[in-house]
Amino acid sequence: MPILNYTTTISAAKTAAEIMDMLRKHGVRKIVIDFDDDGQPNALTFQIDWMGIPTAYALPARHEGVLRMLKKDRVAGKYQTTEQARRVAWRIVKDWVAAQMAIVSAHVASLPEVFLPYAVTKNGDTAFTVFDQSERARQQFLLN
Secondary structure: OOOOOOOOOOOHHHHHHHHHHHHHHOOOOEEEEEEOOOOOEEEEEEEEEEOOEEEEEEEEOOHHHHHHHHHHOOOOHHHOOHHHHHHHHHHHHHHHHHHHHHHHHOOOOOHHHHOHHHEEOOOOOEHHHHHHOOHHHHHHHOOO
16 A cells, blocks of 8 residues: 555645644744755744743654655656655645644643654754664663
8 A cells, every 4th residue: 555645736835834834723833944955845843832941843754765665655657756755745744743733632642742752952953863872761761
């Protein structure tokens, strides 16, 4: 079965705007679109107050992996382009953000909690990257 949203025709920019609107409706007041060298959106950076501290989050839409999957899934050739991969990546991110907003709305988790892996440290790395590169941190979470 092909990757989710593989036939979308909605532009990456339009989808990024939809995501920004979802975030805005949940109290995010500062959102920046990051662009790649081709002038295409590749991430949203936004700020959430966490325990009274403004905290930055970086939410990427990594299209390279999507392109690999489109090719692996052997979808029609017109869907195996970088531009299509960008559109698909952003739609997948939008669906994920919509699910996270439902969790927040249901008071199952807080906004900072659902985006925690994407929190940006003082060094510019995400919390996930720091965790992933720290053997000590990983050991604290391993089940014996």
